[in-house]
Amino acid sequence: MMRKGPLAGRYPAVAAMVVAALAPYLVLSSTLDPLLPIISKELGMSPGEASLAEGLANAGYALGTVLSVQLAQHLPQRRMLIIYASILVIGSVLAATATGPVQFILGHVLQGLCTSLLLIAAVPPLVTGFPPTKLLPTAAVLNLSIFGAVALGPLIAGIQADHNGWRPLFWVVTGIAVLALLLALLTFEDVPPADPTATRSPVAVALATAGCVAAFYGASQLLPHQSLDATALAPLIVGVALILILLIQQYRAKRPLLIVRPLTSTLPVAGIVVAMSAAASSLPAIVLTGVVLRDRHSPLDLGLLFLPEFGGAVIAAIVFANLFTTRALHYFALAGMLSLIAGIALIAVSIPPGTIATLVGTGLIGIGVGATVTPALFIAGFSLRNAALQRVFAIIELLRAVAAFMITPILLYVAMTVGDSPAAGAQTALWVCLGLAVGGTLLAVALYALGGVRRPPSPAVQRWFTGEPAWTSPPLLAAIRPNATRGGPPSAGATPSA
Known part of the structure; x- marks a missing residue:
């Protein structure tokens, strides 16, 4: 018999494990920037080293x-989950005691x-490993785990900075990581590898490693250098090029690691556009607003x-949980983009923004982020079989991370170097x-129209849980391509091998 933990198969425990695994770093991702001056002073870090850490x-x-x-x-997936959680605890202790x-x-x-190892390993089983009746609470859990945690970051940073400290936050993060490890042990099920016969993909991993390290290193050095010199610009350009080469190589590979080709029909591409544009606009907007108001x-x-941002994320999570198994999922994502646009515009129109404008603007941004990225994940995921969900999440999270975390330091550089004053530069960046x-919204709407999607489909959730796509996504530009079939590419519902 396969070994099991005492809480194996218990939905509340597994959901709590996912929250505890994702929350620590996602909180820090929006908390660290305001705290870096305090951390740098105590640890003797230069501005370049502080940016490099981030x-x-x-x-x-x-x-x-x-x-x-x-x-x-x-490798056995749940055993790896325990290893990931253990290393997360080690990393958290190292940071807290640095x-x-x-x-x-x-x-x-x-x-x-x-955190991303745990995200890809733990979230898809939470979605597909329980009956369809658990899908609604899972949707809310995912939204709040990912975006609620990020939205709470500025308030937590304010509390810590007000006391001129940072270690208490990192020890709390360590405690949550320990809880994630404990829950991973208690919910353990000895799940075998996904596909031991799959082709190994060292080229894909090498391209991803070199591309991510180079691109994020280059972006992190823009602000400390305050100039577009080769030290920052060259690795940034090379890194982005390597990530593009990775996507092309995986699209053309016969047995790819990342399922790029099956995601190139209308609905998944539109979902990816929404996820990337929402990530690339929301996180920099919040960071820039904080920079403008800091003094x-x-x-x-x-x-x-920034507390209304969290309130907006909670509202979006509740509404999403009640809509995402209906046709309204598509319109909800559009409404989220419009809310995001309104929030950014409200803040950008007057720099520095007033108190009311900031409260309303951050609330609208919170609603916008909560109503776009997770819905976009499911718009893409419902277009393929549920067995492919892990790989769908992987490719979208890779692109979302690149869009959010790489654009932010670039726009901070713009804010500090463009215009007659930092305020004018921040307004330009906003x-x-x-x-x-706006561009992402218009492109996504155009993709629906050019794909011939006059009435967005409702996901057939029960069918999706039996191993078939929840809907049929038409080919890209089907409405203007005379030879395009309406059924989508042959591989759109396939579960490809690695």
Whole structure:
């Protein structure tokens, strides 16, 4: 008999494990920037080393999405989950006890890497491993775990900065990581590898590693250098090029690790566009707003100004849980993009924004993010068989991480170097955020229209749980391609081998 933990198969315990696994780093991703000056002063880190810690941790998060899929094919998945959680605890302890830059950077990079390893390993089984009746609470759990945690970051940062500290936060994060490890042990089920016969993909992993490290390193060095010199620009360009080469190579591969080709029909592409544009516009907008208001409010007051973002994320999660198994899923994602656009525009129109504008703007951004990225994941996921969900999450999270975590330092550089003052530069960068959100919305709507999707489909959830796609996604540009069939590409519902 297969070994099982005492809480194996218990939905509340498994859901709690997912929340505990994802929350630590995702909170830190939106908390660390305001705390870096305090951390740097105590640990003797230069501005370049502080940016490097943040950049390499984000690179680890992006890389983990690819690495987790590769490891899942050939190694027992739940055993790997315990290993990931254990390393997350080690990384959290290293960061919390750091006495110098190297120890802190190493610990924080391990936090970023293990969070995405856990995301790809733990979330798909939560979605597909329980009856369809659990899908609604799972939707809310995912939304709040990923975006609720991020939305709470500014308030938590304000509380810590107001007390001129950072270690208490990192010890709380360590405690949550320990809880995730404990729950992973209690819910353990000895699940075998996904496909031991799958082809190993060292080229894909190498491209992802080199591309993520180079791109995020280059982006992290823009602000400390305050110039577009080769030290920052060259690795940034090379890294982005390597990530593009990875996508092309995986699209053309006969037995790919990442399922790029099956995702190239209308609905998945539109979902990916929404996820990337929402990520690329929302996180920089929140960070830029904090930069503009930092000198006008105490850290705690500034954190409270961002509290509506969390409220917006909660509202979006509740509405999403009740709509995402209906046709309204598509319109909900569109409404989320419109809310995001309105929130960014409200803040950008007047720099610095007033208190009311900030409260309303951050609330709209919170609703927008909660109503876009997770719905976009399911718009793509419902287009393929549920067995492919792990790989769908991996490719979308890779692209979302690149869009959010790499664009943010670039736009911070724009804010600091463009215009007559930092406020003018921040306003310019916020207009760029608005342009990304508007452009992504228009492109997604155009993809639906050009794909011939006049009435978005309702997901056939029961059919999806039996192993078939929840709907048929038409080919790209089907409405204007005379030879395009309406049934989507032959591989759209396939579960490809690695």
